[in-house]
Amino acid sequence: MSGRLIGIGRAREKRAPLEQCREANVTAEAGIQGDVRGSKPGRQVTVLFREGWDDACRELGVRLPWVTRRANLLVEGIERPRRIGDYLQIGDIVLAVRDETKPCNLMELAHSGLRGALQPDWRGGVCCDVVSGGTIRVGDPVSLAESVAAAR
Numbered sequence: 001m002s003g004r005l006i007g008i009g010r011a012r013e014k015r016a017p018l019e020q021c022r023e024a025n026v027t028a029e030a031g032i033q034g035d036v037r038g039s040k041p042g043r044q045v046t047v048l049f050r051e052g053w054d055d056a057c058r059e060l061g062v063r064l065p066w067v068t069r070r071a072n073l074l075v076e077g078i079e080r081p082r083r084i085g086d087y088l089q090i091g092d093i094v095l096a097v098r099d100e101t102k103p104c105n106l107m108e109l110a111h112s113g114l115r116g117a118l119q120p121d122w123r124g125g126v127c128c129d130v131v132s133g134g135t136i137r138v139g140d141p142v143s144l145a146e147s148v149a150a151a152r
Contacts, residue, residue: 004139007067018068024135025134043128044129049075051080052121062111083097087108089142096130101124
């Protein structure tokens, strides 16, 4: 199954609003260039899946911008991973899924009930490490694989 990248976001400082961009450089050392959390192992890049975000918003009866979730990447048209150890290929980069992104109290501050709406079924997305870097652009294809070799 193949999807596509529909959003790129980064925060230059902790708790700063996410700025959206059309392309970004991604490295194994720093994650998304210009993002404050890019060097944090196990959480270099966070990926949100549009379908999970839409489910959470539908549950709340609201439409919120995806950057409310504070994820780095928004993808659509692909089943969201629900296990650690899967790989995502986005354009030329490969990401290793390290954990489910656990919704934090910032979600509740953004909208009442959002934290709870993101908890079921990995709706909050995944935390990833960069296996191989490169430049990504909105519109790049996205695929899910069970191994690095299959992702490339």
